[in-house]
Amino acid sequence: MQSYASKLIDLIESKAEGIAKQWAADVMKHERTPSYHSLSKDMVIEQGIDFYKLFRRISLAENSYEEAKTFSWKYAEDFYRKKIPLHEAIYALILMRRNLWLYAEFQGTFVTALEKQQAVESLNRTILMFDYVSYQIIEKYQELIIGSVERRLGAIKTLMMKGQIGGKGSTYKVGLMTIFLLVACILTFYCHATLGTGIIFTHLFYIPIILASIWWGKKGIFAAIFLGVLILTSHALFLKALPFVDDIIRAIMFVLIGGVIGWLMEGIKKVEELY
Amino acid sequence: MAIALYDYSRKRVTMKAFTSKLVDLTQKNAEAIALQWAKDVKTNAKTYTYHEASDDKIIHQAKDFYNNFQMMFLNESPYEQAEEIFEKYAEERYREGIPLHEALYALILMRRHMWLYAEFQAMFNAELEHRQAVGSLSRTILMFDYIIYVVARKFWKLMKLELLAIKKRSN
Numbered sequence: 243m244q245s246y247a248s249k250l251i252d253l254i255e256s257k258a259e260g261i262a263k264q265w266a267a268d269v270m271k272h273e274r275t276p277s278y279h280s281l282s283k284d285m286v287i288e289q290g291i292d293f294y295k296l297f298r299r300i301s302l303a304e305n306s307y308e309e310a311k312t313f314s315w316k317y318a319e320d321f322y323r324k325k326i327p328l329h330e331a332i333y334a335l336i337l338m339r340r341n342l343w344l345y346a347e348f349q350g351t352f353v354t355a356l357e358k359q360q361a362v363e364s365l366n367r368t369i370l371m372f373d374y375v376s377y378q379i380i381e382k383y384q385e386l387i388i389g390s391v392e393r394r395l396g397a398i399k400t401l402m403m404k405g406q407i408g409g410k411g412s413t414y415k416v417g418l419m420t421i422f423l424l425v426a427c428i429l430t431f432y433c434h435a436t437l438g439t440g441i442i443f444t445h446l447f448y449i450p451i452i453l454a455s456i457w458w459g460k461k462g463i464f465a466a467i468f469l470g471v472l473i474l475t476s477h478a479l480f481l482k483a484l485p486f487v488d489d490i491i492r493a494i495m496f497v498l499i500g501g502v503i504g505w506l507m508e509g510i511k512k513v514e515e516l517y
Numbered sequence: 518m519a520i521a522l523y524d525y526s527r528k529r530v531t532m533k534a535f536t537s538k539l540v541d542l543t544q545k546n547a548e549a550i551a552l553q554w555a556k557d558v559k560t561n562a563k564t565y566t567y568h569e570a571s572d573d574k575i576i577h578q579a580k581d582f583y584n585n586f587q588m589m590f591l592n593e594s595p596y597e598q599a600e601e602i603f604e605k606y607a608e609e610r611y612r613e614g615i616p617l618h619e620a621l622y623a624l625i626l627m628r629r630h631m632w633l634y635a636e637f638q639a640m641f642n643a644e645l646e647h648r649q650a651v652g653s654l655s656r657t658i659l660m661f662d663y664i665i666y667v668v669a670r671k672f673w674k675l676m677k678l679e680l681l682a683i684k685k686r687s688n
Contacts, residue, residue: 274666329669336662365654373625376665377563380618
Protein backbone atom coordinates (compact mmCIF):
# COMPACT_ATOMS: atom_id res chain seq x y z
CA MET A 243 0.00 0.00 0.00
CA GLN A 244 2.72 2.41 1.04
CA SER A 245 4.85 1.49 -1.98
CA TYR A 246 1.90 2.16 -4.29
CA ALA A 247 1.37 5.56 -2.79
CA SER A 248 5.07 6.29 -2.74
CA LYS A 249 5.18 6.25 -6.55
CA LEU A 250 3.02 9.35 -6.56
CA ILE A 251 4.90 10.81 -3.60
CA ASP A 252 8.24 10.41 -5.42
CA LEU A 253 6.83 12.14 -8.47
CA ILE A 254 5.42 15.00 -6.40
CA GLU A 255 8.67 15.54 -4.54
CA SER A 256 10.89 15.47 -7.58
CA LYS A 257 8.62 17.74 -9.62
CA ALA A 258 7.48 20.03 -6.79
CA GLU A 259 8.51 23.20 -8.59
CA GLY A 260 6.85 22.25 -11.87
CA ILE A 261 3.57 21.32 -10.21
CA ALA A 262 3.67 24.42 -7.98
CA LYS A 263 4.10 26.62 -11.05
CA GLN A 264 1.12 25.01 -12.75
CA TRP A 265 -0.92 25.44 -9.60
CA ALA A 266 0.11 29.09 -9.27
CA ALA A 267 -0.86 29.78 -12.89
CA ASP A 268 -4.22 28.11 -12.29
CA VAL A 269 -5.05 29.72 -8.93
CA MET A 270 -3.98 33.18 -10.11
CA LYS A 271 -6.56 33.24 -12.88
CA HIS A 272 -9.31 30.96 -11.61
CA GLU A 273 -12.73 32.61 -11.22
CA ARG A 274 -13.28 31.01 -7.80
CA THR A 275 -10.05 32.40 -6.38
CA PRO A 276 -10.16 36.11 -7.36
CA SER A 277 -8.24 37.27 -4.28
CA TYR A 278 -5.19 35.34 -5.47
CA HIS A 279 -5.06 37.23 -8.78
CA SER A 280 -3.24 40.18 -7.26
CA LEU A 281 -0.80 38.23 -5.06
CA SER A 282 2.89 37.97 -5.90
CA LYS A 283 3.49 35.00 -8.16
CA ASP A 284 6.70 34.07 -6.32
CA MET A 285 4.91 33.94 -3.00
CA VAL A 286 2.15 31.71 -4.39
CA ILE A 287 4.68 29.37 -6.05
CA GLU A 288 6.64 29.20 -2.80
CA GLN A 289 3.50 28.07 -0.93
CA GLY A 290 2.95 25.37 -3.53
CA ILE A 291 6.55 24.14 -3.37
CA ASP A 292 6.38 24.13 0.44
CA PHE A 293 3.40 21.85 0.36
CA TYR A 294 4.53 19.50 -2.38
CA LYS A 295 7.90 19.07 -0.67
CA LEU A 296 6.27 18.42 2.68
CA PHE A 297 3.85 15.95 1.17
CA ARG A 298 6.20 12.97 1.64
CA ARG A 299 6.77 13.78 5.30
CA ILE A 300 3.04 14.18 5.91
CA SER A 301 2.07 11.03 4.01
CA LEU A 302 4.66 8.75 5.57
CA ALA A 303 4.53 10.11 9.11
CA GLU A 304 3.36 7.89 11.97
CA ASN A 305 0.79 10.52 12.78
CA SER A 306 -0.03 12.22 9.50
CA TYR A 307 -2.68 14.41 11.07
CA GLU A 308 -0.22 16.03 13.48
CA GLU A 309 2.47 16.33 10.81
CA ALA A 310 0.02 18.08 8.45
CA LYS A 311 -0.23 20.95 10.92
CA THR A 312 3.31 22.11 10.00
CA PHE A 313 1.94 23.11 6.62
CA SER A 314 -1.72 23.91 7.37
CA TRP A 315 -1.13 26.42 10.13
CA LYS A 316 1.44 28.39 8.16
CA TYR A 317 -0.78 28.33 5.05
CA ALA A 318 -3.80 29.55 7.04
CA GLU A 319 -1.83 32.29 8.82
CA ASP A 320 -0.19 33.55 5.61
CA PHE A 321 -3.43 33.76 3.65
CA TYR A 322 -5.51 35.07 6.54
CA ARG A 323 -3.02 37.91 6.94
CA LYS A 324 -3.37 38.62 3.21
CA LYS A 325 -7.15 38.83 3.73
CA ILE A 326 -7.94 35.85 1.48
CA PRO A 327 -11.51 34.67 2.22
CA LEU A 328 -11.69 31.18 3.66
CA HIS A 329 -13.61 29.63 0.76
CA GLU A 330 -10.97 30.86 -1.66
CA ALA A 331 -8.14 29.50 0.48
CA ILE A 332 -9.94 26.14 0.49
CA TYR A 333 -10.55 26.21 -3.24
CA ALA A 334 -6.87 27.01 -3.81
CA LEU A 335 -6.06 23.90 -1.80
CA ILE A 336 -8.47 21.87 -3.91
CA LEU A 337 -6.66 23.15 -7.00
CA MET A 338 -3.37 22.15 -5.38
CA ARG A 339 -4.60 18.58 -5.13
CA ARG A 340 -6.11 18.66 -8.61
CA ASN A 341 -2.90 19.92 -10.19
CA LEU A 342 -0.95 17.23 -8.43
CA TRP A 343 -3.22 14.60 -9.89
CA LEU A 344 -3.29 16.16 -13.35
CA TYR A 345 0.48 16.19 -13.40
CA ALA A 346 0.61 12.49 -12.49
CA GLU A 347 -1.95 11.68 -15.19
CA PHE A 348 -0.13 13.79 -17.74
CA GLN A 349 3.12 11.99 -16.99
CA GLY A 350 1.35 8.68 -17.62
CA THR A 351 2.16 7.48 -14.12
CA PHE A 352 -0.80 5.12 -13.90
CA VAL A 353 -1.48 3.46 -17.25
CA THR A 354 -1.71 -0.32 -16.92
CA ALA A 355 -4.47 -2.15 -15.05
CA LEU A 356 -2.18 -2.80 -12.09
CA GLU A 357 -1.15 0.83 -12.08
CA LYS A 358 -4.81 1.82 -12.05
CA GLN A 359 -5.18 -0.17 -8.86
CA GLN A 360 -2.19 1.74 -7.48
CA ALA A 361 -3.86 4.91 -8.68
CA VAL A 362 -6.91 4.22 -6.53
CA GLU A 363 -4.71 3.63 -3.48
CA SER A 364 -2.67 6.76 -4.19
CA LEU A 365 -5.76 8.80 -4.79
CA ASN A 366 -7.31 7.64 -1.51
CA ARG A 367 -4.15 8.41 0.43
CA THR A 368 -3.79 11.84 -1.20
CA ILE A 369 -7.41 12.69 -0.48
CA LEU A 370 -7.00 11.70 3.15
CA MET A 371 -4.00 14.03 3.51
CA PHE A 372 -5.89 16.88 1.89
CA ASP A 373 -8.91 16.22 4.10
CA TYR A 374 -6.67 16.68 7.14
CA VAL A 375 -5.14 19.83 5.72
CA SER A 376 -8.53 21.35 4.79
CA TYR A 377 -9.92 20.67 8.25
CA GLN A 378 -6.88 22.20 9.94
CA ILE A 379 -6.90 25.28 7.72
CA ILE A 380 -10.59 25.96 8.41
CA GLU A 381 -10.06 25.42 12.13
CA LYS A 382 -7.05 27.76 12.13
CA TYR A 383 -8.91 30.41 10.16
CA GLN A 384 -11.72 30.35 12.71
CA GLU A 385 -9.19 30.53 15.53
CA LEU A 386 -7.60 33.59 13.88
CA ILE A 387 -11.00 35.24 13.40
CA ILE A 388 -11.91 34.61 17.04
CA GLY A 389 -8.51 35.94 18.12
CA SER A 390 -8.99 39.17 16.18
CA VAL A 391 -12.55 39.65 17.48
CA GLU A 392 -11.37 39.02 21.03
CA ARG A 393 -8.51 41.49 20.68
CA ARG A 394 -10.97 44.14 19.51
CA LEU A 395 -13.37 43.40 22.31
CA GLY A 396 -10.59 43.08 24.90
CA ALA A 397 -11.28 46.25 26.90
CA ILE A 398 -15.04 45.75 26.89
CA LYS A 399 -14.64 42.12 27.95
CA THR A 400 -12.56 43.22 30.92
CA LEU A 401 -15.34 45.61 31.90
CA MET A 402 -17.89 42.85 31.40
CA MET A 403 -16.08 40.92 34.18
CA LYS A 404 -16.90 37.53 32.71
CA GLY A 405 -16.04 34.62 34.99
CA GLN A 406 -14.72 36.85 37.73
CA ILE A 407 -14.09 35.45 41.18
CA GLY A 408 -14.48 31.76 40.50
CA GLY A 409 -17.42 32.16 38.13
CA LYS A 410 -19.44 34.23 40.61
CA GLY A 411 -19.27 37.25 38.31
CA SER A 412 -23.03 37.80 38.37
CA THR A 413 -23.28 38.07 42.17
CA TYR A 414 -20.24 40.31 42.20
CA LYS A 415 -21.82 42.63 39.63
CA VAL A 416 -25.12 42.82 41.53
CA GLY A 417 -23.25 43.58 44.76
CA LEU A 418 -21.13 46.27 43.13
CA MET A 419 -24.16 47.86 41.45
CA THR A 420 -26.06 47.92 44.77
CA ILE A 421 -23.13 49.77 46.35
CA PHE A 422 -22.99 52.24 43.45
CA LEU A 423 -26.72 52.94 43.69
CA LEU A 424 -26.56 53.30 47.46
CA VAL A 425 -23.68 55.80 47.16
CA ALA A 426 -25.75 57.66 44.54
CA CYS A 427 -28.69 57.87 46.97
CA ILE A 428 -26.48 59.19 49.79
CA LEU A 429 -24.76 61.68 47.48
CA THR A 430 -28.08 62.95 46.16
CA PHE A 431 -29.50 63.33 49.64
CA TYR A 432 -26.34 65.10 50.86
CA CYS A 433 -26.19 67.54 47.92
CA HIS A 434 -29.93 68.27 47.70
CA ALA A 435 -31.03 68.14 51.36
CA THR A 436 -27.88 69.26 53.22
CA LEU A 437 -26.12 71.54 50.73
CA GLY A 438 -29.32 72.59 48.99
CA THR A 439 -27.66 72.58 45.59
CA GLY A 440 -27.99 70.75 42.29
CA ILE A 441 -24.29 70.95 41.42
CA ILE A 442 -22.77 68.65 38.86
CA PHE A 443 -22.33 65.60 41.14
CA THR A 444 -24.79 63.77 38.84
CA HIS A 445 -21.97 63.28 36.29
CA LEU A 446 -20.73 60.54 38.61
CA PHE A 447 -23.98 58.67 37.94
CA TYR A 448 -22.75 57.81 34.47
CA ILE A 449 -20.37 55.26 36.02
CA PRO A 450 -23.13 52.90 37.27
CA ILE A 451 -25.30 53.66 34.21
CA ILE A 452 -22.55 52.65 31.76
CA LEU A 453 -21.48 49.62 33.81
CA ALA A 454 -25.08 48.37 34.14
CA SER A 455 -25.57 48.58 30.38
CA ILE A 456 -22.27 46.80 29.71
CA TRP A 457 -23.11 44.03 32.15
CA TRP A 458 -26.78 43.46 31.43
CA GLY A 459 -27.33 44.93 27.95
CA LYS A 460 -30.78 46.42 27.42
CA LYS A 461 -31.86 45.40 30.92
CA GLY A 462 -29.18 47.74 32.29
CA ILE A 463 -31.51 50.64 31.48
CA PHE A 464 -33.25 50.01 34.83
CA ALA A 465 -30.22 51.46 36.65
CA ALA A 466 -30.52 54.62 34.54
CA ILE A 467 -34.29 54.83 35.21
CA PHE A 468 -33.69 54.37 38.93
CA LEU A 469 -31.13 57.19 39.02
CA GLY A 470 -33.36 59.44 36.88
CA VAL A 471 -36.32 58.90 39.22
CA LEU A 472 -34.00 59.44 42.20
CA ILE A 473 -32.84 62.91 41.18
CA LEU A 474 -36.34 63.98 40.14
CA THR A 475 -37.90 62.79 43.42
CA SER A 476 -35.11 64.31 45.47
CA HIS A 477 -35.47 67.59 43.57
CA ALA A 478 -39.22 67.63 44.22
CA LEU A 479 -38.65 67.03 47.92
CA PHE A 480 -35.63 69.21 48.71
CA LEU A 481 -35.08 71.77 45.94
CA LYS A 482 -38.56 73.19 45.49
CA ALA A 483 -37.15 76.68 44.96
CA LEU A 484 -34.92 75.71 42.02
CA PRO A 485 -36.20 75.15 38.46
CA PHE A 486 -36.93 71.52 37.49
CA VAL A 487 -35.70 71.74 33.89
CA ASP A 488 -32.02 70.90 34.54
CA ASP A 489 -32.81 67.72 36.42
CA ILE A 490 -35.41 66.65 33.87
CA ILE A 491 -32.75 66.99 31.15
CA ARG A 492 -30.27 65.04 33.30
CA ALA A 493 -32.79 62.21 33.89
CA ILE A 494 -33.56 61.99 30.17
CA MET A 495 -29.82 61.85 29.40
CA PHE A 496 -29.33 59.00 31.90
CA VAL A 497 -32.01 56.89 30.24
CA LEU A 498 -30.78 57.78 26.74
CA ILE A 499 -27.12 56.93 27.46
CA GLY A 500 -28.07 53.73 29.31
CA GLY A 501 -30.37 52.67 26.47
CA VAL A 502 -27.87 53.33 23.68
CA ILE A 503 -25.01 51.52 25.45
CA GLY A 504 -27.29 48.59 26.31
CA TRP A 505 -28.37 48.33 22.68
CA LEU A 506 -24.75 48.40 21.47
CA MET A 507 -23.79 45.76 24.01
CA GLU A 508 -26.45 43.39 22.68
CA GLY A 509 -24.67 43.61 19.31
CA ILE A 510 -21.27 42.91 20.86
CA LYS A 511 -22.68 39.91 22.74
CA LYS A 512 -24.02 38.57 19.45
CA VAL A 513 -20.55 38.86 17.87
CA GLU A 514 -19.17 36.96 20.84
CA GLU A 515 -21.75 34.20 20.44
CA LEU A 516 -21.05 34.03 16.74
CA TYR A 517 -17.38 33.26 17.24
CA MET B 518 -16.58 12.20 -39.15
CA ALA B 519 -19.98 10.71 -38.29
CA ILE B 520 -18.28 7.54 -37.00
CA ALA B 521 -15.91 9.59 -34.88
CA LEU B 522 -18.81 11.50 -33.35
CA TYR B 523 -20.69 8.27 -32.72
CA ASP B 524 -17.60 6.78 -31.09
CA TYR B 525 -17.12 9.88 -28.92
CA SER B 526 -20.72 9.96 -27.71
CA ARG B 527 -20.70 6.19 -27.08
CA LYS B 528 -17.51 6.61 -25.04
CA ARG B 529 -19.15 9.39 -23.04
CA VAL B 530 -22.23 7.32 -22.35
CA THR B 531 -20.09 4.32 -21.29
CA MET B 532 -17.89 6.54 -19.13
CA LYS B 533 -20.95 8.03 -17.46
CA ALA B 534 -22.34 4.56 -16.83
CA PHE B 535 -19.05 3.54 -15.21
CA THR B 536 -18.81 6.57 -12.99
CA SER B 537 -22.48 6.54 -12.03
CA LYS B 538 -22.11 2.99 -10.69
CA LEU B 539 -20.88 4.37 -7.38
CA VAL B 540 -23.56 7.00 -7.12
CA ASP B 541 -26.29 4.49 -8.02
CA LEU B 542 -25.10 2.18 -5.28
CA THR B 543 -25.07 5.10 -2.85
CA GLN B 544 -28.58 6.15 -3.74
CA LYS B 545 -29.95 2.60 -3.46
CA ASN B 546 -28.32 2.14 -0.07
CA ALA B 547 -28.68 5.70 1.16
CA GLU B 548 -30.21 4.58 4.44
CA ALA B 549 -27.48 2.06 5.29
CA ILE B 550 -24.69 4.50 4.38
CA ALA B 551 -26.43 7.28 6.28
CA LEU B 552 -26.59 5.04 9.36
CA GLN B 553 -22.88 4.28 9.16
CA TRP B 554 -22.10 7.95 8.66
CA ALA B 555 -24.27 8.98 11.60
CA LYS B 556 -22.47 6.48 13.85
CA ASP B 557 -19.12 7.89 12.76
CA VAL B 558 -20.03 11.57 12.97
CA LYS B 559 -21.46 11.07 16.46
CA THR B 560 -18.20 9.70 17.79
CA ASN B 561 -15.57 11.41 15.68
CA ALA B 562 -13.45 13.90 17.61
CA LYS B 563 -13.51 16.34 14.69
CA THR B 564 -17.30 16.60 14.61
CA TYR B 565 -17.89 17.35 18.25
CA THR B 566 -21.08 19.41 17.78
CA TYR B 567 -22.84 16.44 16.17
CA HIS B 568 -22.37 14.23 19.25
CA GLU B 569 -25.49 15.55 20.95
CA ALA B 570 -27.67 15.70 17.83
CA SER B 571 -30.66 13.38 17.51
CA ASP B 572 -30.03 10.22 15.45
CA ASP B 573 -33.17 10.63 13.38
CA LYS B 574 -32.37 14.18 12.47
CA ILE B 575 -28.85 13.54 11.22
CA ILE B 576 -29.74 10.31 9.43
CA HIS B 577 -32.47 12.17 7.60
CA GLN B 578 -29.95 14.88 6.80
CA ALA B 579 -27.52 12.35 5.30
CA LYS B 580 -30.22 10.58 3.28
CA ASP B 581 -31.28 13.90 1.83
CA PHE B 582 -27.69 14.66 1.07
CA TYR B 583 -27.11 11.40 -0.83
CA ASN B 584 -30.30 11.88 -2.84
CA ASN B 585 -29.31 15.41 -3.76
CA PHE B 586 -25.82 14.23 -4.53
CA GLN B 587 -27.07 11.81 -7.16
CA MET B 588 -29.07 14.59 -8.79
CA MET B 589 -26.01 16.78 -8.89
CA PHE B 590 -23.72 13.98 -10.07
CA LEU B 591 -25.85 13.30 -13.12
CA ASN B 592 -26.53 16.93 -13.92
CA GLU B 593 -25.02 18.58 -17.00
CA SER B 594 -23.98 21.61 -14.91
CA PRO B 595 -23.08 20.16 -11.51
CA TYR B 596 -21.58 23.36 -10.14
CA GLU B 597 -24.76 25.36 -10.70
CA GLN B 598 -26.75 22.51 -9.19
CA ALA B 599 -24.40 22.47 -6.17
CA GLU B 600 -25.03 26.17 -5.66
CA GLU B 601 -28.77 25.60 -5.82
CA ILE B 602 -28.87 22.70 -3.37
CA PHE B 603 -25.98 23.14 -0.99
CA GLU B 604 -26.30 26.84 -0.23
CA LYS B 605 -29.50 25.85 1.54
CA TYR B 606 -27.70 22.98 3.26
CA ALA B 607 -25.00 25.39 4.47
CA GLU B 608 -27.57 27.86 5.73
CA GLU B 609 -29.33 25.15 7.74
CA ARG B 610 -26.07 24.01 9.36
CA TYR B 611 -25.15 27.63 10.09
CA ARG B 612 -28.49 28.27 11.80
CA GLU B 613 -28.01 25.05 13.81
CA GLY B 614 -24.76 26.54 15.14
CA ILE B 615 -22.43 23.94 13.61
CA PRO B 616 -18.93 25.42 13.17
CA LEU B 617 -17.70 25.45 9.58
CA HIS B 618 -14.76 23.08 10.14
CA GLU B 619 -17.12 20.51 11.66
CA ALA B 620 -19.75 20.93 8.94
CA LEU B 621 -17.08 20.37 6.30
CA TYR B 622 -15.58 17.42 8.11
CA ALA B 623 -19.04 15.86 8.27
CA LEU B 624 -19.18 16.25 4.47
CA ILE B 625 -15.76 14.65 4.14
CA LEU B 626 -17.05 11.72 6.20
CA MET B 627 -20.07 11.46 3.92
CA ARG B 628 -17.76 11.06 0.96
CA ARG B 629 -15.59 8.59 2.84
CA HIS B 630 -18.57 6.45 3.77
CA MET B 631 -19.78 6.34 0.18
CA TRP B 632 -16.44 4.95 -0.82
CA LEU B 633 -16.11 2.60 2.15
CA TYR B 634 -19.51 1.11 1.38
CA ALA B 635 -18.56 0.53 -2.25
CA GLU B 636 -15.27 -1.06 -1.20
CA PHE B 637 -17.05 -3.23 1.33
CA GLN B 638 -19.44 -4.40 -1.38
CA ALA B 639 -16.36 -5.28 -3.46
CA MET B 640 -17.73 -3.13 -6.20
CA PHE B 641 -14.48 -2.45 -8.02
CA ASN B 642 -12.58 -5.72 -7.93
CA ALA B 643 -11.92 -6.82 -11.46
CA GLU B 644 -9.15 -5.26 -13.54
CA LEU B 645 -11.55 -3.31 -15.71
CA GLU B 646 -13.37 -2.13 -12.63
CA HIS B 647 -10.22 -0.47 -11.29
CA ARG B 648 -10.35 1.85 -14.25
CA GLN B 649 -13.98 2.58 -13.44
CA ALA B 650 -13.01 3.12 -9.83
CA VAL B 651 -10.56 5.88 -10.79
CA GLY B 652 -13.26 7.50 -12.91
CA SER B 653 -15.87 7.21 -10.16
CA LEU B 654 -13.54 8.47 -7.51
CA SER B 655 -12.36 11.42 -9.60
CA ARG B 656 -15.90 12.50 -10.44
CA THR B 657 -17.08 12.06 -6.84
CA ILE B 658 -14.16 14.14 -5.57
CA LEU B 659 -14.91 16.86 -8.10
CA MET B 660 -18.52 16.99 -6.93
CA PHE B 661 -17.44 17.21 -3.31
CA ASP B 662 -14.94 19.93 -4.19
CA TYR B 663 -17.82 21.98 -5.55
CA ILE B 664 -19.97 21.26 -2.50
CA ILE B 665 -17.20 22.16 -0.05
CA TYR B 666 -16.52 25.40 -1.88
CA VAL B 667 -20.22 26.35 -2.00
CA VAL B 668 -20.74 25.50 1.69
CA ALA B 669 -17.62 27.41 2.82
CA ARG B 670 -18.60 30.43 0.71
CA LYS B 671 -22.13 30.48 2.10
CA PHE B 672 -20.87 30.25 5.69
CA TRP B 673 -18.42 33.07 5.02
CA LYS B 674 -21.21 35.21 3.52
CA LEU B 675 -23.54 34.56 6.46
CA MET B 676 -20.82 35.41 8.97
CA LYS B 677 -20.03 38.62 7.11
CA LEU B 678 -23.71 39.56 6.83
CA GLU B 679 -24.19 39.10 10.54
CA LEU B 680 -21.11 41.18 11.30
CA LEU B 681 -22.26 43.90 8.91
CA ALA B 682 -25.68 44.03 10.53
CA ILE B 683 -24.04 44.42 13.93
CA LYS B 684 -21.69 47.12 12.63
CA LYS B 685 -24.64 48.99 11.09
CA ARG B 686 -26.45 48.88 14.41
CA SER B 687 -23.34 50.15 16.19
CA ASN B 688 -23.06 53.12 13.81
